[in-house]
Amino acid sequence: xxxxxxxxxxxxxxxxxxxxxxxxxxxxxxxxxxxxxxxxxxxxxxxxxxxxxxxxxxxxxxxxxxxxxxxxxxxxxxxxxxxxxxxxxxxxxxxxxxxxxxxxxxxxxxxxxxxxxxxxxxxxxxxxxxxxxxxxxxxxxxxxxxxxxxxxxxxx
Numbered sequence: 001x002x003x004x005x006x007x008x009x010x011x012x013x014x015x016x017x018x019x020x021x022x023x024x025x026x027x028x029x030x031x032x033x034x035x036x037x038x039x040x041x042x043x044x045x046x047x048x049x050x051x052x053x054x055x056x057x058x059x060x061x062x063x064x065x066x067x068x069x070x071x072x073x074x075x076x077x078x079x080x081x082x083x084x085x086x087x088x089x090x091x092x093x094x095x096x097x098x099x100x101x102x103x104x105x106x107x108x109x110x111x112x113x114x115x116x117x118x119x120x121x122x123x124x125x126x127x128x129x130x131x132x133x134x135x136x137x138x139x140x141x142x143x144x145x146x147x148x149x150x151x152x153x154x155x156x
Contacts, residue, residue, distance in 0.1 A: 015077035101132035
């Protein structure tokens with residue numbers, strides 16, 4: 001793809017177009033968990049870079065991991081929407097995450113490789129799926145703990 005920088009900018013910005021559709025209460029409720037998992041995934045990205053799990057041929061800037069547009073674009077916003085519709089329904093939450101993660105792993109990764117955005121190196125698609133599963137559980141678990149000990153619903 002010739003305009004990979006434009007592509008990276010679009011995948012970061014376009015998901016944010018849907019955020020105004022989220023009620024402010026929902027955004028505030030799930031923001032801490034989504035920030036937590038986004039920083040977790042960013043740290044994982046630095047580890048993955050060192051371990052050569054995957055490779056992004058170019059980065060946003062030097063010393064900035066190439067997956068940052070994915071993390072703070074579709075991953076961040078998608079996590080907000082998934083939590084909005086599935087929190088409190090763990091089986092549905094896991095089903096939705098499995099479907100979304102499988103689509104990303106088994107279809108989107110191939111397309112990203114084709115356009116020169118990312119390629120898996122020392123990680124299989126199955127191992128990537130397991131990483132996504134761990135992140136899904138961590139996100140949900142964080143939200144459960146947050147709601148139990150910190151969050152106070154203003155409606156109550």
